[in-house]
Amino acid sequence: MKRKIKVKNVLILVGILVIIIVLLTIVIFGTNSKLDNKENNKDGDKEIKEIITDFKNMRLSKVEDYSKRNNLELIINYDYSDLEKDIVINSELNDNVLNILVSLGSIPYDDYKEYKVNELGKVPIMMYHGIVDTEENEYTGGNVDKDGYNRTSKAFLRDLEFYYEKGYRMVRLNDYVNGKINVSLGNSPIILTFDDGNANNFKVTGKDTEGNLIFDPNSAIGILESIKKKYPDYNVTATFFLNNGLCNQPEYNEDIIKWLINNGYDIGNHTTTHADFSSINTTKTQEVVGKLYQKLDSIIPGQYVKIIALPFGSPYKKTHSNYQYILNGEYNGYSYQTEAALRVGWEAEVSPFDASFDKTFLKRCRAYDNNGKDFDIEMNFRLLDKNRYISDGNINTIVIPKSNENKLITNSELKTITYEEDV
Numbered sequence: 491m492k493r494k495i496k497v498k499n500v501l502i503l504v505g506i507l508v509i510i511i512v513l514l515t516i517v518i519f520g521t522n523s524k525l526d527n528k529e530n531n532k533d534g535d536k537e538i539k540e541i542i543t544d545f546k547n548m549r550l551s552k553v554e555d556y557s558k559r560n561n562l563e564l565i566i567n568y569d570y571s572d573l574e575k576d577i578v579i580n581s582e583l584n585d586n587v588l589n590i591l592v593s594l595g596s597i598p599y600d601d602y603k604e605y606k607v608n609e610l611g612k613v614p615i616m617m618y619h620g621i622v623d624t625e626e627n628e629y630t631g632g633n634v635d636k637d638g639y640n641r642t643s644k645a646f647l648r649d650l651e652f653y654y655e656k657g658y659r660m661v662r663l664n665d666y667v668n669g670k671i672n673v674s675l676g677n678s679p680i681i682l683t684f685d686d687g688n689a690n691n692f693k694v695t696g697k698d699t700e701g702n703l704i705f706d707p708n709s710a711i712g713i714l715e716s717i718k719k720k721y722p723d724y725n726v727t728a729t730f731f732l733n734n735g736l737c738n739q740p741e742y743n744e745d746i747i748k749w750l751i752n753n754g755y756d757i758g759n760h761t762t763t764h765a766d767f768s769s770i771n772t773t774k775t776q777e778v779v780g781k782l783y784q785k786l787d788s789i790i791p792g793q794y795v796k797i798i799a800l801p802f803g804s805p806y807k808k809t810h811s812n813y814q815y816i817l818n819g820e821y822n823g824y825s826y827q828t829e830a831a832l833r834v835g836w837e838a839e840v841s842p843f844d845a846s847f848d849k850t851f852l853k854r855c856r857a858y859d860n861n862g863k864d865f866d867i868e869m870n871f872r873l874l875d876k877n878r879y880i881s882d883g884n885i886n887t888i889v890i891p892k893s894n895e896n897k898l899i900t901n902s903e904l905k906t907i908t909y910e911e912d913v
């Protein structure tokens with residue numbers, strides 16, 4: 491009994507001691523942390539004011555001071571803009587790295603004159619079909635056939651070098667359609683299209699050990715990828731218009747389509763059957779259009795462009811009764827909307843900022859040689875030398891010579907700048 495009581499007493503004593511220690515700890519540390527808080531608040535007020543995540547519209551010198559004080563690594567890029575010189579256009583803060591884009595002010599008007607900037611000039615949408623790896627034959631230049639629907643690999647490579655040397659840089663068809671032309675100052679946009687999904691556009695010869703597709707270096711993609719490496723500022727891209735056979739390589743079709751989408755190319759609609767819209771009824775029209783959209787939706791949902799290349803360039807007039815069903819329709823409960831349509835044209839198209847621009851009836855240039863006649867490549871680019879689109883290097887502004895002002899669309903959200911040309 492005695493022993494038990496002793497143990498009980500000791501336990502009670504220990505308990506009391508523990509409580510005292512705990513209370514003391516709370517009192518001592520509590521006071522300290524209150525003091526800490528007070529001290530923190532003195533600096534803290536400053537810090538709260540100084541935590542900045544968006545540096546937009548700040549002056550460069552202030553951002554530099556702030557970065558120094560807060561040990562941020564500052565990366566500065568410059569561009570012309572509507573903002574005053576040395577004002578931040580936009581910023582991105584990731585961990586301790588602060589990336590800012592700083593305004594150089596507006597482009598000096600003299601640059602517009604010097605480069606003859608004209609964002610109401612014409613834009614070539616090149617129409618290709620087959621790229622054939624064969625020696626050049628009796629037909630002019632690099633055509634394999636008389637009409638130039640098949641071009642040799644060598645000639646296609648030559649075309650790409652020619653466009654680049656002339657100062658053309660590629661833009662996506664879909665961006666052009668939507669007035670987003672991102673081309674550097676003094677350069678001109680060009681668009682590449684391929685119809686029919688010929689296997690020679692993206693010929694796959696196998697897969698490497700990691701499962702990546704290997705393309706024939708003489709296919710269109712093989713050549714485009716080599717040019718992409720050679721000229722990183724060319725912005726290599728193209729839109730491929732497919733039929734029911736897709737890329738015409740059954741074992742690789744889906745892989746190729748996904749590869750194209752993941753590597754900066756686009757896929758559009760050329761109808762399932764390569765139908766002539768002038769010789770079918772409205773039901774069939776909706777079937778051949780809707781079925782292909784549906785097919786693309788099953789492979790790359792929402793990632794293809796809603797653009798149709800009209801087979802045979804038909805119909806030739808938008809007043810044709812089928813036209814509205816090319817643009818909007820329904821097939822087996824599946825409804826679709828087409829945003830733009832391409833004809834088999836002969837010459838360059840107008841700028842998307844031109845009042846006469848109609849994205850549902852766009853002209854293309856046939857990419858073929860014919861001794862500089864009949865709207866072949868040489869002839870078209872000779873014409874373009876007089877009236878081509880020349881960029882100001884700023885995607886957010888439309889810069890045009892004052893004499894062109896009356897041709898401008900009226901509903902653009904972009905800022906327009908006009909300048910007086912030298913006569």
Ligand SMILES: [Zn+2]
Pocket residue numbers: 685686760764801802
């Ligand atoms: Zn075709």
